[in-house]
Amino acid sequence: MAPRLEIKGLSKFFPGVRALDDVSMSVEGGEIRALLGENGAGKSTLGKIVAGVYSRNQGTILVDGAEIADLDEKAAGDLGIGIVHQEGSLVPQLSVAENIFAGRQPTQWLGQVDVRTMRDRARVLIAQLGVAIDPALKVSTLSPAQSQIVEIAKALSRDLRILILDEPTAALTLTETEKLFDVVRRLASNGVSVIYVSHRLAEIFALCHSVTVLKDGKLAGTRRVSETSTDELIRLMVGRDVHFSRAAAGRKIGDIVLEAESVDAPPLVRSASISVRSGEIVCLAGLIGSGRSEFCEAIFGARRRRGGSIRIGGKPIDPRGPWDGKHAGIGMVPEDRKAAGLFLGMDIVNNVAATVLSKVSSGANFSNRKAEALAKNFVNELRIATPSVRQIVGNLSGGNQQKVLLAKWLAMEPRLLIVDEPTRGVDVGARSEIYRLLRALADKGVALLVVSSDLPEVLALADRIVVMAEGRTVGELPGDGASEEQVLRLATRYTASVAEVRKEPGMAEA
Amino acid sequence: MTMQITQPMAENAEHRRENLFVRIVRRLADSRELTLFVLVIALALAMSIVYPNNFPTASNMRAVLLNLAPVGILVCGMMLLMIGGTFDLSVGSTLAFSGVWAAVVAGWWGWPAEVAVLVGILVGALCGLVNGLIVTRIGINALIATLGTLTIYRSLTYVTAGTGVTPITDAFAEYGRAADPLLRIQSPFWAMLVLVLVGGWLVARTRFFRQFYFIGGNPRAAQLSGIRVDRLILIGFVIMGALAGLAGVLGAARLNSAVVNAGVGIELKVITATVLGGASLKGGEGTILGGILGVLFIALIENAMIINAIGVFWQGLVVGLVLLFAVSLDRFKTSSRA
Amino acid sequence: MTMQITQPMAENAEHRRENLFVRIVRRLADSRELTLFVLVIALALAMSIVYPNNFPTASNMRAVLLNLAPVGILVCGMMLLMIGGTFDLSVGSTLAFSGVWAAVVAGWWGWPAEVAVLVGILVGALCGLVNGLIVTRIGINALIATLGTLTIYRSLTYVTAGTGVTPITDAFAEYGRAADPLLRIQSPFWAMLVLVLVGGWLVARTRFFRQFYFIGGNPRAAQLSGIRVDRLILIGFVIMGALAGLAGVLGAARLNSAVVNAGVGIELKVITATVLGGASLKGGEGTILGGILGVLFIALIENAMIINAIGVFWQGLVVGLVLLFAVSLDRFKTSSRA
Amino acid sequence: QESSFGPADAKETYYWISNKANLPLFVQYDYVGMKRIAEELGVKVIVAGPTDFDVPGFISAVDQVCAQKPSGVSVVGGWDPSLTESVKKCMEQGVPTVVDDGDLPDSGRLAYIGTNWTQVGVAQAKKLMEMLPKGGKVASMSIINAGNMREAVAGFKAYVEANGGGKYTIVANEDDGGDAQKAAQVTAAILAAHPDIAGLAGFDSESGAGIVTALREAGKNPGDIKVTAMEQTPDFFKSAKEGWVDGIVVQNRELFIYYAVKLLHDYNTNTLKSAGLSSKDGGRPIPDSLDTGVILITKDNVDKVLTALNVK
């Protein structure tokens, strides 16, 4: 029998980039195949070609033995190819249910959308991922994590033959990830082929049958998961060894930089306090929707604050906008890099320069030379894979975009750097680099406040862990020796599960 | 459909009943449609009380409703386009071009009136098709593309029939003059009403037209979701063109005269009403109902100014302030900064 | 700047030299500015060859350059706004309002011409300020906000000076009539030239104005990068208003007459030129140079049509086609779908 | 600025409706006649209509005004023939309606008051030909989409062709959109296209100012190129004295609404009969049309005009 999906000699060129170079692979029905590779290795490009988004330059694609010639998004969908895109494909103004069935809503007479059926089916699809989201809500009111759930539900809403998941868990926490795995396993047992892209190696070992590794657009190898090891995969991907151990302590922790007390920023932050010292990495942990991002925004000035006090270096500040936060020496890397972080239509140089306009200027003049030099520095230092610093950021791979985003704020040399989900979508190599970078920053005396939903990350980075739940800071753990269980217990002290908080927006008030 | 998850579902059902009412109220309070509806009613009431002999008379209402018909017809198409994140500035020229062609066919060539009506609408649809092709195939943005065709279609109108066709034929004129026996409002209004009702239903409810909300909301996401963005935008432009054609034909028939100046500047009125009705240049929002309420509101303001005999020098001030007032109302409900 | 990373840098230096030339060529080929520049040159050359006694004469060039000045001045401001992702439809009304106020101050009140010029520009800036406040504070979108103020300012112009002010004063008129001794082109052109050069430099090079590109590129990201989006947009509107004020003052001075209908419909011309010059409604792109080339191109086309004796009915067709042609040229260079 | 005249408690209300209802030309002249007649008869006269060029808005205004059943309406018919239907409807509703400044012959209007636009064209043609006995190239400009101006341009062309003996060629007929700056730009381009142009005729009220500006800016001297134009603000008459313009057609606009309202008032109140029928019975005891005539301001009579208008 022919394999479910067979790819032969696939190549794809972008201006100045060979995104895929003669890649062949085949996936059987019911197989869960991991696709691994560094940022920019071509994983998303491969997924997108199979899903009909990009046209290929060379190569053939066969589904169940039949060659697929002309493929566009709709044709791919009709063939039973579902995809969760790394960058998302939701329309914020529309409801959850409608997004899930975009263009394929169930209809009654005369093509009229059957709203009731649509919502019911949407609710079921979401519920199997272990979350309750009202299908009538607009997507714009959802958190990134909830959006991700909806995104997955959307891909699951078809009669699937092939499912491509491009970093579906980047925005999820453990609970939802587990549920997602259950669903994927069930689909696979029903004969659906799954291509699973992720930078979290642990997930690959937990979920996948086999793994294909790409390097610089070329096939680096395919292994059975049972016959390989983390180290081998990393070597295939990166070509060297990478370690994630906690750095040996011994950093000099200095004076208090940030002191926030009972910050109240409705509707999500009720009474949150935190302090960060210079040279210290404080991780803010908590469940999705616990208001961590909002708390950080309130500190930075990006969100209106109703009460509480914020002091930087002992001096009280009252930021009325991000510029005030910036002025006080705060930098903030937002979690949603596309919507809030990057200028996708502009090149790396300008993106990096956005926060440091005065630094890259001579007098009143914006200096392209200085800005380019600065950008080049960061491209080299963070190993951003790009043909040139003049590349449009929207054309970079997801992980490289994340690096540009970090670079933008590193350039500002803040006293306090708030990083919301620093490694979302970042490959293992880059992840270790980012950790190294953050630690180096701390070594230099910068105070770091890191929000992360990735518990191993929290445990690897934190000098101190502060846990939030329902808009309050509910506890604190030393970074050394803390365990995932301890963090989770604190985070869920007041709520049994995220699902219940999120079900009714009004309920949390009670 | 199967209900696998029992426990949370049961709870939800409770909530749902309570929510339905609350939700409707909240949605209405947040919606531009309601704001406009209240404003329209308030204005009509006030005028009826102050000018009982002038405003709420049959002849005044007839005059108001008949004259808002062309803008009303165009708003249906413009709303569709703006929901899809684009727009068409050439509607006034398309309207004139279609009207003149219908008149040429009926008046100069002596073909039957039915054929002339059809020709007019087809010419309009053709203009829309050209707009759509320029926007989707060549990839020129809608602003400059339809600014270009605005002058082109107007120029073609002049070239087709230098000073217009007057009179056309009585049979043709009947299409724009026939009035219902009861209310005695002429056909353009009824055509508009049908379009608003059918179009309103189509755009709000049917799967096909809902795709425009996806396109306007996030064209890339729509494309990734398998929605054929270009094809739909093209269809949107053709519909807009056909509606402009219809408006042109009805206008020419009503006046029994196809003038080359028909619809000059109407695009701004149409876009004003559409945006007042809740559309935005960014796309993804708006309803036909909102659009038509916008048209009605502006028409009533203009009528009120005539009845009030507000000096011509001051009218712009009044219209502008009322416009700003109406669109700013719902801004105060939601806090400005997220 | 320190060079820490030695190895890749050395390699880069090689690349760089090669790249510099390639990059310049590629960037030019991709840029609207070059397309327009080539078109302008080609048109001027063709006209000079075919009509050596009519087109390239000093007096014709003088007239073309003088007459494009008002649109040219406005394009500087509009380009800035469109780079920042917004725009202003009220410029024509602002222009008239400012011109009339300057004329009232000079002609009716008999104040010195210098003061009148200043008053005119201030009135314009004030109009811009109001626009900016409506857009940034009340949060009404720029389309409907400036459509509203378009009618408001025009109405206020009527109310200020029903039939306009004619004549103003000779001293005031001198501001629009003074010509340089060498080329004998009048002041509005020189004012425009200075604005284009200074504005072009400011927008392309200074860090302050660079912020508009960020705002247009992604307003939310700009805000979170510490850029004061609202304040800058407000400043953009004030600049636009002041420029409209200047254009109004110079126009009134040149004709020694402030007419209340000055600048009717000029917003479409300005936006056409701006978009032709490379701006887009989405924001984040465009240069002043491009905008002014757009103005020049359109002005030359209009001039060429009259010299070519193209019938007035056909002129719209030619302008429209040329416009579409010009903006479609660079579309063919980049393939549509990746 | 006033746009309604007469006592507030007047028993009769008349409307005057136009496009660009506050065009300076109208305010300067038409409004004066309006005010005078309102005071003379003790009736109210109100200006209505859009302030921009907006034919649908104009039609809509006529319909809505007539729905108020005023004592009478005068419509500026020159803008567009499509007003015919609305005027007809006013008459059907029993609202006495006249047309001024451009006729709508098929509308069933009670009367037309104004100049004959063909005659305006002829007057300019005559003057230009008189100033250019040896013939030469001439050009015209107007608002191409205004009906009355098209009539004038046609009259101009017909007269030149019929009486010019082949000595004159009309080299261009351009559009200035009723905007003096555009008129200046167009004039400059005409000068470039035809360096030997001998005469220019402008048909909208802003053409003249634009032509003179462009000629001055081109370094011409008064009289180098012969110019005829329409009346504008009083200041414009100076250009006839200075020799920039050789003939300015004055339409006697103050008479337009004065007589329009007077005729409407007469129709309503005089008890004269036509063929035994009073106005109530379908008679039309008023004139069918009233030609207000044109006068031409030239060097010869401009001094008197300037003195009378108190222009310095």
Ligand SMILES: Nc1ncnc2c1ncn2[C@@H]1O[C@H](COP(=O)(O)OP(=O)(O)OP(=O)(O)O)[C@@H](O)[C@H]1O
């Ligand atoms: N539309 C595009 N235009 C130009 N280059 C592109 C485009 N899309 C992707 N690329 C380039 O192709 C290469 C592969 O990108 P791709 O997104 O497939 O990487 P990836 O393996 O998914 O990385 P990540 O793990 O960061 O998501 C990158 O170098 C990227 O810059």
Ligand SMILES: Nc1ncnc2c1ncn2[C@@H]1O[C@H](COP(=O)(O)OP(=O)(O)OP(=O)(O)O)[C@@H](O)[C@H]1O
């Ligand atoms: N502007 C807003 N208005 C109303 N609700 C909002 C807004 N922004 C975010 N929310 C809501 O806030 C909730 C919490 O946001 P978010 O999930 O980002 O918190 P978090 O603790 O940072 O979690 P994570 O970063 O893991 O997603 C979400 O449910 C989202 O719906």
Ligand SMILES: [Mg+2]
């Ligand atoms: Mg990717």
Ligand SMILES: [Mg+2]
């Ligand atoms: Mg968050």
